[in-house]
Amino acid sequence: MARRAGVPERWPHHRIARAGHRAAAGDGGPVVIGRPPGDAAALRRRDEFAERIDEGLADDSVRRILLTGAGGVGKSQLAAAAFHRAERRIEFLLWVAADNRASVLDGYARAWSALSRASVTGDGATPGVGPGSDDETQADLFLAWLRSTGTS
Secondary structure: OOOOOOOOOOOOOOHHHHHHHOOOOOOOOOEEOOOOOOOOOOOOHHHHHHHHHHHHHHOOOOOOOOOOOOOOOOHHHHHHHHHHHOOOOEEEEEEEEEOOHHHHHHHHHHHHHHHHHHHHOOOOOOOOOOOOOOOOHHHHHHHHHHHOOOOO
């Protein structure tokens, strides 16, 4: 399985990749990492957009949903509301601030670490310690795991 995830078998982290699949497989509540922003003071309800986002999230053939628009039109608020609605039905939720490359790497590394901790019990591996514990490597491991799952 690790080879399919794009993680060579010789990497000591391949056990973590397999364990990450178990963590998001529904062995309890959803795995939730990160927090979306709170409601804006002048929040405008956009029920039509919210319904379209929910339809996309429910459709297995939809792989990505992209919200575009000028600053301040409510993209983050729509995404945050969808995140909260999805907590009831999705196994793995991740909110990453995409302010810059470093914040994205940090978010992906935190996701990998949380998935690893939630699933590696008794495996002897300690996420975030030893070779490959830098954010870039942890982010790469998370993305490899994500590509290898039906969860993306």
